[in-house]
Amino acid sequence: MFDSRHIKTFHAVVTAGSYSAAARALGYTQPAITQQMKALERSVGTPLFIRVGRRMRLTEAGEALARHAETILESLTTAQQQMSSLTRLRSGRVRVCAFPSASATLVPEALAGLAAAHPGVRVELLEGEPPDSIHRLVRGECDITLAFTYPGLREQVPDEVVETRLMEDQLTILMPTGHPLARRRAVQLADLTEERWIAGCLRCRTNFLHECAELGFAPDIAFTTDDNLVVQSLVAEGLGVAMMPGLVLSFLRHEKITGRALDPASRRQVSAYVLREHLRVPATALVLDELRAVAARRVGC
Structure with missing residues (x-):
């Protein structure tokens, strides 16, 4: 498995033409560059450079890796940007499954608040009645389920599902x-x-x-x-x-x-259901907060 730091250093050596020039470009010491290249060669199982006089020359394996190094680094940069957008709520997708009257009341108001503050977060709307909508959540077909229960007819949910009561x-x-x-x-x-x-x-x-x-x-x-x-x-x-x-x-x-x-x-009790692990997903947590706020306003009316 490649270490992304080693690939970045390898690309710098290839571009600069030597360990010392790469060290200056990256702000490292030359021994640090040497150690990273030795570690990379151990991970690929073959030398990547040979020394010809005072110059470094790529081996066949080195040439193959050099052809992919820039693409690998570009992909990593793109991935980092996407992860940053998701965690900072500049983007993201949340699938909400709701029963019809919630889809026509709680959900639109919550999405209006979400769109104003976080226009990059997209919500996909699905419709379902309980208990099937709870099963869809467990199967991974949605991220948040809005469902209702009646006294004496409480929903039995798996341990991995968290219920957030919204309103009566x-x-x-x-x-x-x-x-x-x-x-x-x-x-x-x-x-x-x-x-x-x-x-x-x-x-x-x-x-x-x-x-x-x-x-x-x-x-x-x-x-x-x-x-x-x-x-x-x-x-x-x-x-x-x-x-x-x-x-x-x-x-x-x-x-x-x-x-x-x-x-x-x-x-009847109206609640939101989320898989416990999904509470850590920023966009999902944000939509859940918006639904809580809308329900609280309706209760306060």
């Missing part, structure tokens, strides 16, 4: 604007036992069924869909009511529906 997301009951319960400021789930329901994604649906079972009834689920807009459109047409997270309602609200808080309150 309030659940809301959606109903047509003319619904009798729309006059109330808050509703109880027990008041809706006779309603037809539109249910969302699998994890939200599982939590919904769990909450209903806790109250002793099985809801009449008329439709299921992962599309938040479709849920609201079905509610607007009077085809049922729905339980929907507050993040969705912050960016999407059908004019024919009304949202009412649950009493007692029901919430």
